[in-house]
Amino acid sequence: MPSIFTQLQKSILACLGNQQPLSLETLANSLNNIPENIILAIDDLMNAQVQIQKVAPQTYQLKIPYQGISSETLKNKLKNPHWSVYCFDSIDSTNLFLKNISVDKMPILCHSEMQTAGRGRLGRAWQSPFGTNMYFSIKWRAFRSPSQLSGLSLVIGLSLTQAIEKQLGSSSLKVKWPNDIWCDGKKVAGVLIEIAHVEASYCDLIIGIGVNVNSQACDLQQLGRPCTSLGEIYGRCINRLELLAAMIESIENDITRFLTQGLDGFLPQWSQKDALQNHQVIAVHGTTPIEGCVQGIGPQGQLILKLENKSLVYLDAGEVTLKGLAKKPNPLF
Ligand code: BTN
Numbered sequence: 001m002p003s004i005f006t007q008l009q010k011s012i013l014a015c016l017g018n019q020q021p022l023s024l025e026t027l028a029n030s031l032n033n034i035p036e037n038i039i040l041a042i043d044d045l046m047n048a049q050v051q052i053q054k055v056a057p058q059t060y061q062l063k064i065p066y067q068g069i070s071s072e073t074l075k076n077k078l079k080n081p082h083w084s085v086y087c088f089d090s091i092d093s094t095n096l097f098l099k100n101i102s103v104d105k106m107p108i109l110c111h112s113e114m115q116t117a118g119r120g121r122l123g124r125a126w127q128s129p130f131g132t133n134m135y136f137s138i139k140w141r142a143f144r145s146p147s148q149l150s151g152l153s154l155v156i157g158l159s160l161t162q163a164i165e166k167q168l169g170s171s172s173l174k175v176k177w178p179n180d181i182w183c184d185g186k187k188v189a190g191v192l193i194e195i196a197h198v199e200a201s202y203c204d205l206i207i208g209i210g211v212n213v214n215s216q217a218c219d220l221q222q223l224g225r226p227c228t229s230l231g232e233i234y235g236r237c238i239n240r241l242e243l244l245a246a247m248i249e250s251i252e253n254d255i256t257r258f259l260t261q262g263l264d265g266f267l268p269q270w271s272q273k274d275a276l277q278n279h280q281v282i283a284v285h286g287t288t289p290i291e292g293c294v295q296g297i298g299p300q301g302q303l304i305l306k307l308e309n310k311s312l313v314y315l316d317a318g319e320v321t322l323k324g325l326a327k328k329p330n331p332l333f
Contacts, residue, residue, distance in 0.1 A: 003088075003089050004048065004089050004090045005045070005048075005089050006041065008031065008033060008037060008038075008041045009041045009044065009045055010068075011031050012027060012031065012038065012041055012042060012045065013045070013050070013062075013066060013068065013131075014068075015027060015030060015031065016052065016060060016061065016062045016066070017062065017065060017066045017067055017068075018065055019061060019062050019064070019065040019066075020061070021055045021056070021059050021060065021061040022059065022060055022061070023058055023059045023060075024038055024039065024058040024059070024060070025058070027060070042060060048090070048114075048130070049114065049129055049130055050062075050130045050131065051063035051064060051129065051130065051131075051132070063216075064131070064132045064214050064215075064216065064237070065214070065237050066131040066132075067239070067240070067241065068089075068113065068131070069087055069111055069113070069240060069241055069244065070087050071085040071086060071087040073241060074087060074109070074111065074241065074244065074245065077241060077242070077244075077245035078245055078248060078249070079245075079249055080249070080252060082107070083107055083108070083109050083248070084103060084105055084106070084107070084108045084109070085108075085109050085110075085111075086101075086108070086109070086110045086111075087110075087111045087112070088110070088111070088112040088113065089112070089113050089114070089130075090112060090113065090114045090115070090116060090130070091110075091112040091114075091115060091116070092115065092116050092117040093115050093117050093118055093119050093208075094110040094111065094112050094115065094135055094136055094137035094208060095119055095137045095192060095194060095206050095208035096117070096119070097110050097112075097137070098110050098137045098138075098139040098196070098206050099194065099196045099206055101139070106139055106140055106141045106204070107138055107139060107140050107141075107252070108138070108139040109136065109137075109138055109248060110136060110137050110138075110139075111134070111135065111136040111244065112128075112135050112136075113130050113131050114128050114129060114130040114131070114135070115128035115135050116128075118135060118210065119192060119208070120190060120192060120210070121179075121190065121192055122319060126190070126192075126210050128210070129215070129219070132213065132214045132215050133210065133211060133212050133213045133214065133215055133229070133240075134209070134210070134211040134213050134240055134243070134244055134247075135209075135210050136208075136209055136244065137206055137207060137208040137209070138205075138206070138207045138209075138248075138251065139196065139204060139205070139206055139207075140204070140205045140207065140255060141202050141203075141204050141205075142202060142203055142204075142205055142255075142259060143201060143202045143259075144202070144203065144259065145198075145203065146195055146198060146203055149203070149205070150300045150301050150316065151258070151262075151263035151266075151297075151300055151301030152193060152205075152207075152255070152258055152301075153178050153179035153191050153193050153301070154175070154177070154178060154179065154263070154266070154270060154297065154301045155254050155255070155258045155263065155266050156179060156191045156193070156207055156209070156251060156254070156255075157175040157176075157178075157179045157180065157181055157189075157191055158175055158254070158266055158269055158270060158273065159247075159250045159251045159253075159254040159255075160181055160189060160191075160209065160211070160247055160250070160251070161173050161174075161175055161181055161273060162250055162269075163243070163246045163247040163249070163250035163251075164181075164230065164243065164246075164247075166246065166250075167242060167243050167246045168230065168234050168238065168243070169234065171183065171233055171234065172184060173188065173233075173273070174273050174274065174275035175270065175273045175274060175275060176275040176276060176320070177274070177276055177294075177297065177303045177320060178301070178303070178317070179191035179192075179193070181211075182275045183228055183233050184228070185226055185275075185322070186226040186227055186228040187212075187225065187226065187227045187228070188211065188212055188227075188228055188229065188230060188233070189209065189210060189211040189212065190209075190210050191207065191208065191209055192207075192208040192209075192210075193205060193206070193207050193208070194206045194208070207251070209247070211230070211247075212227060212228065212229035212230065213229060213230050213231060213238050213240055213243070214229060214230070214231040214237055214238055214240070215227075215229040215231070215232075216229070216231070216232070217229075217232055220232075230243075254266075263299065263300070263301055264299070267296075267297070270296075270297060271296055274294075274296065274297075276294040276303075276320065276322070277294055277295075277296060278293065278294060278295075279293070279294050279322055279323070280292070280293050280322075280323040281293075281294055281305070281320045281321060281322055281323060282320070282321050282323060283303065283305060283315055283318050283319070283320045283321075284318055284319045284320075284321075285315055285317060285318035285319075286318075290305060290307070290313060290315075291307070291308070291323070292305030292306050292307045292308075292313060293305065293306045294320075295312065298314050300316065301316075302314040302315055302316045303315040303318075303320065
């Protein structure tokens, strides 16, 4: 897929990448081009949602530092050379790309600097602005049936959390059933696992991951739900390439471990990082809300809830909200 950006636009992004404000004259001189072309190229970048701001007359600055991720730089960072890697400036959805790709050599990794139709769980959209965060998907052939893979999304959440803390330092990151990463009640990352293809002996999984890396608090507020980013949590701008490579390595190790040992080996780590353990929550599965106290997770990764009448309910899917954070009072309780 060709880049949506021209060579001139890519060079402008490279010049502005360290977030130094640059005048039109400096850009034109360093890129050996006329100011009119630079202005047109910047206008087109801004129209494509690249966050360039005019900080003074004829002076431009990127809102967030930018270092592009290309398939060459990413492949060079990965420890294991068996990955097929696809990197884009823009794509509809990295999950969709891998669903439709007819390549048999797996694992395949697809990263994009932005998505025009990013998909979240439960049919929601995933906001994917250019160059600030991470949007990537992995296509993996698992020699298991789909029913043997329940619990994998929990493992991916744990794996991401571990990679982040190993790379950036320990923090109060938590996993929120079934597959979010949270910090102090705010969402940092989400996982969307889809099945692309099923055969008698295997199935092809698409594991889609969206991480708020360098988004700023003001932009996150517009999402209408409590969200934060790693940049906000760690108080600095995060190098996406290093972190992405660490996440891929961690995910690869953990999928392999999950496929050989199952979910059991991950349960102690889950209870250490569980954002919901012993909390009163409202779970919605289908249209029925259930209130209960979280008792942990079951052998297939189900959420265990203790109801007011002391009975236990095992939820295998759904949306869970902490009681205090629930949007509307629940008429049932
Ligand atoms: C969620 O709703 O929490 C899951 C969000 C998953 C978003 C990622 S971004 C990369 C990949 N491509 C998509 O279209 N969605 C996933």
